[in-house]
Amino acid sequence: MILSGSATQQLAAALAAELGDDLARVEYESFPDGERIVRVPPIDGRAVVVASTVSSDAHVELLQLQDAAREAGADEIVTVIPYMGYARQDEAFEPGEPVSARAMARAISTGTDRVLTVCPHEQSVLGFFDVPATGVDASGRLANPLPADLADPVFLAPDEGAVGLAQSVRDGYGVGDTDHFEKHRHSGSDVTVTPSDVDVSGRDVVVVDDIIATGSTMSEAVGELDDPARVYVTCVHPLLAGNARLKLANAGVEAVYGTDTIERAVSTVSAAPAVADALQSL
Known part of the structure; x- marks a missing residue:
């Protein structure tokens, strides 16, 4: 049975259809003091949250x-976190700060038997869980x-660490080159981007990232491109x-495309x- 969070109903419904599984009618409510409560139907067997x-x-x-x-009778719980908040706080950047991703992962681990999360910002986050966790x-x-008529496309990652994402999108499209910008992060909000050496003049550009949060870094990167034909932006997590x-x-971005993790x-x-394939392989 699929149990959906209130912010993830579209993806949960699509996942239930992919798996041919039941989609539970979950109720969400807030008390006058702001505390939340959920209600789920009886469960026989595995629950996928x-x-x-x-x-x-x-x-x-x-x-x-x-x-x-668990209270409703599930004998196994698999937790799917399409987008994991706090995952970018994967280390203590200043003395006295928490490793928030670790704290969240430990809390989630107490109520589940296994975790799946989609394109975590850093693979190392998976090691913070106390149960088996898979990206x-x-x-x-x-x-x-993406448009079928991209002209000599270039798939650009905003930094070297995201090149694999750009390659995945390029491979899915079938043609094109890949490259990346140089990103220098000075703090959680202070980031500078220097242009890539790739020639994009007159070519369609697809910029690929895992998360777009404020859009500042991405828009700066796009502004550094030298005379592209069209620019598209894709991201897994469109915050x-x-x-x-x-x-x-x-x-100057023509269109932005994201998945339903957010x-x-x-x-x-x-x-x-992709989530259904991972669940079926468990």
């Missing part, structure tokens, strides 16, 4: 769903919504906080098939 932790409330809701599933790569699906979409449009207007493809 699907919940992106896009906020602190979503983290609490995920923990409640796991506990409710699921859904990046190749980002090729699906798009604040005016991120406006920043990208002002930088449900936004740009979530034009589903990560459900």
